[in-house]
Amino acid sequence: MGELQTPIMLGLMIVVFYFFMIRPQQKKAKQEKEFESALKVGDRVITKSGIHGRIAELAEGSVVIETMAGKIKFERAAISPELTQKLNAPAVTK
Structure with a gap:
């Protein structure tokens, strides 16, 4: 019984590690890619x-953002999906 316990525990640790560490990171990376591809001028x-700022121009891997200070070129990955979604969310009134 002791010989079988070690591989079972090791396998269980790998499964737990996958579901709590690797899978959520993969899901977040996929969501960020979808967000980046959905950006528009x-x-x-x-x-x-x-x-x-507002997106003024789009290139394959970068965007030009127009701010009050002028235009700045960024990589698409530099745009925060979480903050942008909060900015564009409809205001809740009571």
């Missing part, structure tokens, strides 16, 4: 560094 966005 005119969208209001916030970068991960906190810069607010």
Whole structure:
């Protein structure tokens, strides 16, 4: 029985590690890719560094964001999906 217990515990640890660590990271990466591909000119966005603006131009891997200070070129990955979705969410009134 002791010989069988070690491989079972090791297998169980790998399964737990996969479901709590690897799978959520893969899911988040997929959501970020979908968000980046759905960007379009005119969208209001916030970068991960906190810069607010509108998308003025789109290229394959980058975007040009128009801010009050001018236009700045960023990688698409620099745009924060979470902050941008909060910015564009409809306001809740009571």
